[in-house]
Amino acid sequence: MPAQEPIVPTEPATPFTATLTRRGFVKMGGALFVSIAVPIEIFGSTATANAAASESRTSLDPTQLASWLEIRSENSIVARTGRTETGTGMSAYYAQVIAEELSVRPEAISLILGDTDRTPDGGYSAGFLYGMANVRKVAALTYQALLGLAATQLGVPVSALSVTDGIVSGGGKSISYGQLVQTQQLDLKISVTGKYATVDPSVPDGNGLAGLDGFSVTGDPPMKPVSQYKVIGTSYPVPGIPDKVTGKARWSCDVALPGMLHARMVRPSTLGSTLISVGALDKTKFPTAEVLRKGNLVAVVSPNEWEAVTAAQSVAGTAKWTDWSGLPGSENLEKTLRAHEWGAPSQSKGNADEVAAALASAPKTISATYELPYVRHAPIGPFVAVADVRSDGSVTVWTHSAQSQGLRAQIANTLSVPAEKVVVRWLDHSGQYGRTTFGGDGAEADAAILSQLTGKPVRVQWTLQEDLAWSSVSPAYLLDMKAGLDANGRVIAVHSASYTPHQSDARLLGAILAGMPCSTPRPGSWVATEWPYDKIPRRLEQAYGMPSLGAESAYGGLRGNIMRTPGQRQQNFALEGLLNEAAAAAGVDPIQFRLEHTTDQRLIDILNATAKAAGWESRTAPHHEARKTGTAPVTGRGVSIIVRSNAYWVGIAEIAVVPATGKVQVTKFTIGADCGKVINPRQLGLCMKSGVVMGLSEALKEEVSFDKSKVTSTNWSSYKILTMEEMPDLKIVQISRDDKGFGGGSEAANAVVPPAVAAAFFDATGVHARTLPLNPARVMVLLKG
Amino acid sequence: MPDEVTLSVNGAQHVVSAAPDTPLLYVLRNELKLTGPRLGCGMAQCGACAVLLDGEEVRACVAPLSYAVGKRVTTIEGLPGVWAEQRGLSPEDVAKTLHPVQQAWIDEQVPQCGYCQSGMMIAAMGLLAKNKNPTVAEIKDAFTNTPPSPHLCRCGTYAAIIDAVQRAAKSMQAGKA
Numbered sequence A: 001m002p003a004q005e006p007i008v009p010t011e012p013a014t015p016f017t018a019t020l021t022r023r024g025f026v027k028m029g030g031a032l033f034v035s036i037a038v039p040i041e042i043f044g045s046t047a048t049a050n051a052a053a054s055e056s057r058t059s060l061d062p063t064q065l066a067s068w069l070e071i072r073s074e075n076s077i078v079a080r081t082g083r084t085e086t087g088t089g090m091s092a093y094y095a096q097v098i099a100e101e102l103s104v105r106p107e108a109i110s111l112i113l114g115d116t117d118r119t120p121d122g123g124y125s126a127g128f129l130y131g132m133a134n135v136r137k138v139a140a141l142t143y144q145a146l147l148g149l150a151a152t153q154l155g156v157p158v159s160a161l162s163v164t165d166g167i168v169s170g171g172g173k174s175i176s177y178g179q180l181v182q183t184q185q186l187d188l189k190i191s192v193t194g195k196y197a198t199v200d201p202s203v204p205d206g207n208g209l210a211g212l213d214g215f216s217v218t219g220d221p222p223m224k225p226v227s228q229y230k231v232i233g234t235s236y237p238v239p240g241i242p243d244k245v246t247g248k249a250r251w252s253c254d255v256a257l258p259g260m261l262h263a264r265m266v267r268p269s270t271l272g273s274t275l276i277s278v279g280a281l282d283k284t285k286f287p288t289a290e291v292l293r294k295g296n297l298v299a300v301v302s303p304n305e306w307e308a309v310t311a312a313q314s315v316a317g318t319a320k321w322t323d324w325s326g327l328p329g330s331e332n333l334e335k336t337l338r339a340h341e342w343g344a345p346s347q348s349k350g351n352a353d354e355v356a357a358a359l360a361s362a363p364k365t366i367s368a369t370y371e372l373p374y375v376r377h378a379p380i381g382p383f384v385a386v387a388d389v390r391s392d393g394s395v396t397v398w399t400h401s402a403q404s405q406g407l408r409a410q411i412a413n414t415l416s417v418p419a420e421k422v423v424v425r426w427l428d429h430s431g432q433y434g435r436t437t438f439g440g441d442g443a444e445a446d447a448a449i450l451s452q453l454t455g456k457p458v459r460v461q462w463t464l465q466e467d468l469a470w471s472s473v474s475p476a477y478l479l480d481m482k483a484g485l486d487a488n489g490r491v492i493a494v495h496s497a498s499y500t501p502h503q504s505d506a507r508l509l510g511a512i513l514a515g516m517p518c519s520t521p522r523p524g525s526w527v528a529t530e531w532p533y534d535k536i537p538r539r540l541e542q543a544y545g546m547p548s549l550g551a552e553s554a555y556g557g558l559r560g561n562i563m564r565t566p567g568q569r570q571q572n573f574a575l576e577g578l579l580n581e582a583a584a585a586a587g588v589d590p591i592q593f594r595l596e597h598t599t600d601q602r603l604i605d606i607l608n609a610t611a612k613a614a615g616w617e618s619r620t621a622p623h624h625e626a627r628k629t630g631t632a633p634v635t636g637r638g639v640s641i642i643v644r645s646n647a648y649w650v651g652i653a654e655i656a657v658v659p660a661t662g663k664v665q666v667t668k669f670t671i672g673a674d675c676g677k678v679i680n681p682r683q684l685g686l687c688m689k690s691g692v693v694m695g696l697s698e699a700l701k702e703e704v705s706f707d708k709s710k711v712t713s714t715n716w717s718s719y720k721i722l723t724m725e726e727m728p729d730l731k732i733v734q735i736s737r738d739d740k741g742f743g744g745g746s747e748a749a750n751a752v753v754p755p756a757v758a759a760a761f762f763d764a765t766g767v768h769a770r771t772l773p774l775n776p777a778r779v780m781v782l783l784k785g
Numbered sequence B: 001m002p003d004e005v006t007l008s009v010n011g012a013q014h015v016v017s018a019a020p021d022t023p024l025l026y027v028l029r030n031e032l033k034l035t036g037p038r039l040g041c042g043m044a045q046c047g048a049c050a051v052l053l054d055g056e057e058v059r060a061c062v063a064p065l066s067y068a069v070g071k072r073v074t075t076i077e078g079l080p081g082v083w084a085e086q087r088g089l090s091p092e093d094v095a096k097t098l099h100p101v102q103q104a105w106i107d108e109q110v111p112q113c114g115y116c117q118s119g120m121m122i123a124a125m126g127l128l129a130k131n132k133n134p135t136v137a138e139i140k141d142a143f144t145n146t147p148p149s150p151h152l153c154r155c156g157t158y159a160a161i162i163d164a165v166q167r168a169a170k171s172m173q174a175g176k177a
Helices: A025-037 A048-053 A090-102 A128-154 A177-181 A241-246 A305-318 A330-339 A352-361 A404-415 A444-454 A464-470 A509-514 A568-586 A590-595 A601-614 A681-700 A753-765 A776-784 B024-031 B076-087 B100-107 B117-130 B136-145 B158-174
Strands: A021-023 A069-071 A077-081 A109-113 A162-164 A167-170 A173-176 A185-187 A192-194 A215-217 A261-266 A275-277 A290-294 A297-302 A347-350 A364-372 A384-389 A395-399 A422-426 A458-461 A477-485 A491-501 A538-546 A634-644 A647-658 A663-674 A729-735 B003-009 B012-018 B050-053 B056-059 B072-074
Touching: A069 A128, A069 A177, A069 A185, A077 A090, A077 A128, A090 A109, A090 A128, A128 A162, A128 A167, A128 A173, A128 A177, A128 A185, A128 A215, A167 A177, A173 A177, A241 B076, A241 B100, A241 B117, A261 A305, A261 A444, A290 A444, A297 A305, A297 A444, A297 A509, A305 B024, A330 A477, A330 A491, A347 A352, A352 A477, A352 A491, A352 A538, A364 A568, A384 A444, A395 A404, A395 A444, A404 A422, A404 A444, A404 A509, A444 A458, A444 A509, A477 A568, A491 A568, A568 A590, A568 A634, A568 A753, A590 A601, A590 A634, A601 A634, A601 A647, A601 A663, A601 A729, A634 A753, A647 A753, A663 A681, A663 A753, A663 A776, A681 A729, A681 A753, A681 B158, A753 A776, B012 B024, B050 B117, B056 B117, B072 B076, B076 B100, B076 B117, B100 B117, B100 B158, B117 B136, B117 B158, B136 B158
Parallel strands: A077 A109, A261 A458, A395 A422, A491 A538, A663 A729, B003 B072
Antiparallel strands: A069 A077, A162 A167, A167 A173, A192 A215, A261 A297, A290 A297, A347 A538, A364 A477, A384 A395, A384 A458, A477 A491, A634 A647, A647 A663, B003 B012, B050 B056, B050 B072
């Protein structure tokens, strides 16, 4: 990410000695308070929707503490962040972290997430550690301010005060937070750096947007010592779950505005076809439907959703498109990537000369090429969005994007309106797994353009087939790996070179098809690995990038985008594969081999703990009964690790392979994680298990297929993901540390899985699995090779 | 052309006006504002839209409205009523009641994004109606091999679902939510 430039310079906050003044919320903007006190009814309501949505156009001032945190007179607390719940439990963790610093119960806190007009900061939803740092500091500042107020009110020095559940006590007296602030808010300036997201073609790092980090709170207010934690480390339930279970939750697909039209899109026949003619709509069959077109963006709208569905199917049958065939076909993927002239790496880490010399002098070297296919995020719920573009130029978009401010910037750019005219409101929806992290991909541009054309609110619901064909993809990787071993079988040098198409195209499809302004993606790649093996003295890591396959199409071909554990998932597959091959070559147990190549005690501890939980017995791979023929199953076990965002992960897979059929069944998976201080053990455990499921899905099943014109894996029969029956027994191991801060507790869980499964495959069969997925067809090729 | 039909949903009769080939899902969501069932694949491949028809799971994204007429439709919004009826609770109690399946989904913290979970709870209802105490293998089999398709979860919550089904089974046998 580029360095942030502070555009809101403020004096460093000195809240601990400052005299606090209080003033009525009205001076800070009464609309803010009202909009929170009166929930905005957007679901089927007739009167309030437009008025409510247009009452506030811009985001809250991040330098005002009350923009982040508001204490209500009845002791409840409203906290606001532009980051969202992505399904990994962050709405619980945010509440826990704030509650801890304020010494209140987490139940007292309600969160407003992701709405651009009701939150102060912006930022990546996946950037939980950064978002948490913000709200934690804000809570700590607030706590100090409240103590100061209480000291005055109670006539007791701050040092004599204690707080329990929002009640400040001292000198035999007590007062609640609510009583301290009454209906007013703390008037406290806080210091921030950062800026709101903008579409900025000069951004060098790929996605064409600046400011996606949003604002960061600076300074170091005193924090509660870990030893005094009461809320962090408990399994506080995720607040949104009861409403999701009863049907009360309101999702982005549930937004219904007065006069709203339902739209279904009619997409080009290939990833590069342009429109020749739409054809007429039979008005006797579809009396209230209408065909809309802007450039190559074609849609059918109707007040009745089912009419929109059926009329769009009819139009799709009559529309004529030009031919296009600019893709190589997925069967030619490796050949195509290998044939590309890559030029210089986008990023290179390490000393090339030293590594070359070490490899040249090593008594033993191992070289291997690893290949990973195109995969995709593939949520169960396809993209959906509602947009209302009004005659005064104001715009409201209802979204499930994981980057509300980035989306606001993109919509403003596409419609050529100032960002201040655009409000993005966030609601729950199907998981995104990274595809909207840059504020791109999705149905929002479709909806906004159609709303602009019709002058009415428009809801655009993508179909699954459309989503699997037209949403962005996580690109294929080729990885050339080389290790040099000394006479004792220790790795003395590693050279890794990864080759991949573009993976940060944040454009909105509707804008591309309509020929309207878009962000500017720049091809490139990066070294994502966080190096775990400090006892390997020399390494050279190089990441090569190229444009998306089919990029010369008017629509960008297979638009590459990041996906869960981006780049590192793929690079770690090759690195861990290489380590497993080196361990086998050295004749050392693969866990022992890793222990011999690191001095990092956290890695050592989680490796040992996970091995113990899995009942790992030390021996070399492959197993002495390994075989690659026969109808009886053959078993194996394998290990991999990954270090990411101050967290250490270990995966141990146990599998059974039937050589005659190529069927791989993972029978047990043990996953261990040390992510510093565990905030919520139960949710961490759930995320570890669910991450393993996604990782197994990638290891065994997932692969985007395409011919020369289009994606061909466009339903759940052709884009296969793991089913419940294929899930093995899962075992989890957690290490919580009080002295290592907080680490990322979800993302890498999927990435640790495929290399462990590949290692287990080698253990079982004696054949290295350097390519995924390990479906029966590929396994048969591997075993015959 | 739209017809007026009477639909029995969650214990209440509703007159709806829709073309008879309209999939039940669109009627439930857009006419009756029952948004528990959600559109996933639209082709009976994922289970996100599942509802009960006379206690049997169907995929509302493909089942036409005409097919539901004369049958009792149950969505997750109606599960408390199902439990209240089984337990002989008063209508007033329904508002305060959760079905044991729902309570188990909360207790086990099953939903991550939660998009598929309405359908998962409906599948659990279908299974527990036939098998009061399913084993892990039986749960995996039911959620994978019951026609027309596996129930898919992309967040990967299958382990939590299994725990929740077994918890719900215990609660239902004990007669408590």
